[in-house]
Amino acid sequence: MEMNKQRLVLYRWIDKAEQRSYLEVPFAVEGAVERMDIAYRYERGEDGGAVVDIGLRSPNRIVGWSGGAREAFFVGTEKATPGYLAEPIVEGGWAVLLGAYKVPEGGVEVIIEVELTRPHGRWMKGDLHMHSVHSDGSYTIGQAKESCKAAGLEFMALTDHNTSSQNHEARVPDEELLLVPGVELTSYFGHANVLGVTDALKDFRVTTPEQAEEVLREARERGGFVSLNHPFCPSCPWELGFDLPYDAIEVWNGPWRGLNERALAWWQGQLAQGRRVIALGGSDTHRQERFVKHGRPTASVWAETDTVSGLLAGIRQGRVVLQFDPDETCLDLTAGEYGIGEIIPWKDIDGKDSLPLAIHVCGAKGDRLALWSDRGIEAVWDIINDLPASVEDARECESGAAEVVGWNAGREMAAILEFDAPDNAAYAPWEPNAAVLAGGAVPAVEAANGQVRLEFQGSTDRLFYRLEARRHVEGLKQSAVTCLTNPIYMEQAKGC
Numbered sequence: 001m002e003m004n005k006q007r008l009v010l011y012r013w014i015d016k017a018e019q020r021s022y023l024e025v026p027f028a029v030e031g032a033v034e035r036m037d038i039a040y041r042y043e044r045g046e047d048g049g050a051v052v053d054i055g056l057r058s059p060n061r062i063v064g065w066s067g068g069a070r071e072a073f074f075v076g077t078e079k080a081t082p083g084y085l086a087e088p089i090v091e092g093g094w095a096v097l098l099g100a101y102k103v104p105e106g107g108v109e110v111i112i113e114v115e116l117t118r119p120h121g122r123w124m125k126g127d128l129h130m131h132s133v134h135s136d137g138s139y140t141i142g143q144a145k146e147s148c149k150a151a152g153l154e155f156m157a158l159t160d161h162n163t164s165s166q167n168h169e170a171r172v173p174d175e176e177l178l179l180v181p182g183v184e185l186t187s188y189f190g191h192a193n194v195l196g197v198t199d200a201l202k203d204f205r206v207t208t209p210e211q212a213e214e215v216l217r218e219a220r221e222r223g224g225f226v227s228l229n230h231p232f233c234p235s236c237p238w239e240l241g242f243d244l245p246y247d248a249i250e251v252w253n254g255p256w257r258g259l260n261e262r263a264l265a266w267w268q269g270q271l272a273q274g275r276r277v278i279a280l281g282g283s284d285t286h287r288q289e290r291f292v293k294h295g296r297p298t299a300s301v302w303a304e305t306d307t308v309s310g311l312l313a314g315i316r317q318g319r320v321v322l323q324f325d326p327d328e329t330c331l332d333l334t335a336g337e338y339g340i341g342e343i344i345p346w347k348d349i350d351g352k353d354s355l356p357l358a359i360h361v362c363g364a365k366g367d368r369l370a371l372w373s374d375r376g377i378e379a380v381w382d383i384i385n386d387l388p389a390s391v392e393d394a395r396e397c398e399s400g401a402a403e404v405v406g407w408n409a410g411r412e413m414a415a416i417l418e419f420d421a422p423d424n425a426a427y428a429p430w431e432p433n434a435a436v437l438a439g440g441a442v443p444a445v446e447a448a449n450g451q452v453r454l455e456f457q458g459s460t461d462r463l464f465y466r467l468e469a470r471r472h473v474e475g476l477k478q479s480a481v482t483c484l485t486n487p488i489y490m491e492q493a494k495g496c
Contacts, residue, residue: 004120005046010112012098014052019103024057024095027114032091034305035079035117038096039072042110050108053099059092069101078307079173086173119305122282125310125326126155126178129229129250129282129297134169135184136173137161138287141169144294147285149176151295152326155311157282159193161186162204164465180308182231183214190238192216193244193282194224196312212240220245225312227280229253232262248315252281252297252322254479271487272374274463278315278341279486280355281322288487298323300330302339317341318486329367329450329482331467335458338488344492355458355490357465362451367469367482371456374463379456382444383469464489 012025029036036056044050055065056075063075064084073081080086096112099163131137132144137160139147148156155178158166167181187206194200200219206212216226227248231238242481249270251263270277281297302319303310314320318341323330335357338344349355361369364383371379445452458465470479 004118005118006118008116010096010114012110012112013107014098014100014110015101015107016105018100021100023098023100025098025112026095027089027092029089029091029094031091032119033116034119034307035074036089037072037074037115037117038112040096040110040112041071045104049102049104051102052108052110053101053399055099057095057097059090059094065097066103076261076306079175080179081175121302121304123300124154124303124311125298125300126153126157127283127285127294128195129155129159129253129278130156130285130294130394131160132158132166134166134408136286141166143185145174145177147294151293153295153298155180156294157182157193159184162201164199167198175349176325178306178308180311180312187212189235189240190231191229193227193229193250194219195227195315196308197222197224200224206240209240209244217245222310225315230263230284232266233259248278248280250281250287252481254284255291255296256427260481261375261430268372271464276318276489278318279322279484280320291493296325297325308422321485322483324482327363329364329469330362331469331483331485333465333467333485334358335488340485340488342491343491349460352460355460357456357458359452359454359456359467361447363449364447367471369467369469372466372468378458380442381454383447384441384444384450385447385450387414388465443480459488462490463492
């Protein structure tokens with residue numbers, strides 16, 4: 001049994017005389033609980049001789065009723081089995097409700113298993129940017145939910161253009177997905193997501209930096225988290241300046257391409273100057289397409305609870321890893337007890353020169369991994385295994401770009417890479433410099449099933465460390481990001 005789970009087994013004998021009555025099997029909830037799973041069983045006998053219905057009562061009310069339709073159900077703060085209410089699980093006296101519809105002459109024993117899950121940290125995967133029929137998308141909310149579930153996602157953000165109607169439709173909790181309310185402020189001078197608020201915008205009609213500042217400030221005051229979207233998109237760049245109230249930059253929008261490279265280079269420059277800006281990504285899916293799909297990229301967020309508030313708390317802390325898709329390369333970076341998005345206090349590094357870093361890689365297939373700091377690339381590794389990267393199909397499309405398919409030994413992986421990218425300065429920072437390699441080749445690391453743990457002695461005089469993995473496309477002499485992390489930061493001495 002996991003440390004964050006508590007299991008109770010309850011028994012109730014039902015006599016024939018109790019037929020057609022409602023019974024309670026009490027149990028207590030103590031301390032914080034985020035989810036309750038309940039299952040029951042009994043001997044039904046031949047020809048349905050025993051029929052026992054089930055439901056649940058909290059200290060305050062009836063939470064739900066299955067009748068005889070289900071053998072198991074769950075309730076949580078923001079998710080629940082249909083027929084049950086999603087609400088905070090309060091301390092006190094609870095009861096499993098039993099309906100003794102049919103009871104045989106000899107009676108029947110009902111065995112009930114209750115599993116209580118306490119709040120605990122976990123990585124949750126989802127998509128932070130998508131559209132539906134509530135703006136210019138073709139997916140209904142229901143279709144978008146099913147697509148995200150099929151992709152293996154655990155949350156989705158509803159970010160239709162300049163409207164909140166999608167959030168009102170999606171107020172009913174889903175059994176599997178967390179639904180993050182949001183909106184994409186869409187102006188003629190740039191786009192920005194506001195996450196976490198059902199009605200974030202009083203007005204979307206911004207045409208000047210001053211108007212944008214007022215609207216975004218009000219959105220943040222309402223509790224919204226602001227991300228400037230695809231800031232270097234050729235057709236809809238962010239032109240309202242960066243001296244505005246915002247929390248994050250969307251460095252990864254849809255398939256990996258030039259606009260993302262430029263956003264990534266800009267973000268690295270901001271980090272190197274000492275500014276702590278959170279990097280986010282989202283698919284920006286509008287309709288069914290070959291390359292733009294829900295969960296590509298995926299945002300993996302460290303959340304302390306399986307709730308929208310827990311998810312947003314992780315995002316606000318920068319505890320976010322961006323992946324090509326949910327099953328692709330995933331990276332984690334730790335420095336002792338500190339992880340991605342956290343700040344190592346000065347007291348923990350004062351008087352120390354080195355900073356031991358642990359790097360965890362999973363799902364990598366022919367990736368090149370780089371460790372970045374404010375000084376640039378500090379170290380590089382080639383992650384190799386028995387599933388080498390390969391290009392199965394590269395062809396020019398009408399836009400003058402290339403569609404690259406099938407990087408993972410028969411498994412499709414897509415990116416749109418501009419042919420002139422090798423001459424674009426925005427791509428240059430990826431190449432490791434001579435100081436890093438000290439004249440040697442990039443070290444190759446064997447990764448069984450794509451998993452490996454690496455160690456690196458960092459330095460406490462850096463502002464941050466972050467990880468970035470890429471996969472090279474030999475035919476095009478280019479690479480595309482498969483995963484990147486937000487940084488671990490080092491607190492600086494006062495006066496520095």
